[in-house]
Amino acid sequence: MQNAGILALGLNWRYLAFDVDPADLRAAIEGAKAMGFVGLNLTVPHKLLAMDIVEVVDETARRFGAVNTVRFEARDEQGRWRPLREIEETRNESRAVGFNTDAEAITRALREEVGVNPPGAKILLLGAGGAGRTAALKLALDGAGELFLVNRTADKSDELAREIRKRYPKTKTAVGYPTGTVDVVLNATSLGLDVADALPFDESQFSLRKAGAVFDMIYRPAETALLKAAKAEGCRIANGLGMLLYQGAAALEIWSGKTAPLNLMRRALEQNVYG
Numbered sequence: 001m002q003n004a005g006i007l008a009l010g011l012n013w014r015y016l017a018f019d020v021d022p023a024d025l026r027a028a029i030e031g032a033k034a035m036g037f038v039g040l041n042l043t044v045p046h047k048l049l050a051m052d053i054v055e056v057v058d059e060t061a062r063r064f065g066a067v068n069t070v071r072f073e074a075r076d077e078q079g080r081w082r083p084l085r086e087i088e089e090t091r092n093e094s095r096a097v098g099f100n101t102d103a104e105a106i107t108r109a110l111r112e113e114v115g116v117n118p119p120g121a122k123i124l125l126l127g128a129g130g131a132g133r134t135a136a137l138k139l140a141l142d143g144a145g146e147l148f149l150v151n152r153t154a155d156k157s158d159e160l161a162r163e164i165r166k167r168y169p170k171t172k173t174a175v176g177y178p179t180g181t182v183d184v185v186l187n188a189t190s191l192g193l194d195v196a197d198a199l200p201f202d203e204s205q206f207s208l209r210k211a212g213a214v215f216d217m218i219y220r221p222a223e224t225a226l227l228k229a230a231k232a233e234g235c236r237i238a239n240g241l242g243m244l245l246y247q248g249a250a251a252l253e254i255w256s257g258k259t260a261p262l263n264l265m266r267r268a269l270e271q272n273v274y275g
């Protein structure tokens, strides 16, 4: 997806994957900066750790406490900070700036793929890990009407509910299943990655008949048991591929300063993930 986008934008860059031990994250980011990398993406478990490593935390990352995109910057001759890609002289003072493009990708995918707009929406959110927390905070930030949080480990959903009530009191936040209907069920648990997994919710407590749409953050398999069941109930459905696409496209825009070629990146992503 990124290399297809980079090529289409006419940039002489390459997107590469590196397996980094969390203990080496600081050295890896410093090393990338020293080698003149334009930027990088971070995934689990580096997103939280990077908050304390980057020199500047952008508002997008500060809000969610997680960095998934880093842009390297250096001072130009006038002493202004500029993206490293724009600077010829890389020996100037440089810094890493941390952004978060995951949160926006969640709401963009909900809007574009299942027609759910956060303002006023009723949402059942399954999972209170890293992805679930970012989703809950972003939905509340965007004015969700009611959030129902369900998580295997109740302490985590309780704590997340407390945080949301404090930061976004306008959203009605409850722990547990709704009694009435919801606009969307959002799965942010890892249940469904394995085809033998159980559904990520308790069928004795909630029925998909009460959901207008179901969004599963999992994209492989393309259709989880949850999405199959939702389709059978007539819900609008989408998997997490769009989310992956949108966070990547936004990162490419942060690095390049150009509009990402979304359709082309989508095709490249689909080809690589589904063959």
Ligand code: ATR
Pocket: 044, 126, 127, 128, 129, 130, 131, 132, 151, 152, 153, 154, 156, 188, 189, 190, 191
């Ligand atoms: P991510 O960054 O993808 O959100 P995570 O922070 O490890 O990853 O979160 C995984 C989520 O899936 C959590 O909500 C987790 O529930 P717990 O908080 O109880 O661990 C949920 N999850 C993972 N395996 C599960 C299972 N077998 N049953 C129910 N929930 C599960």
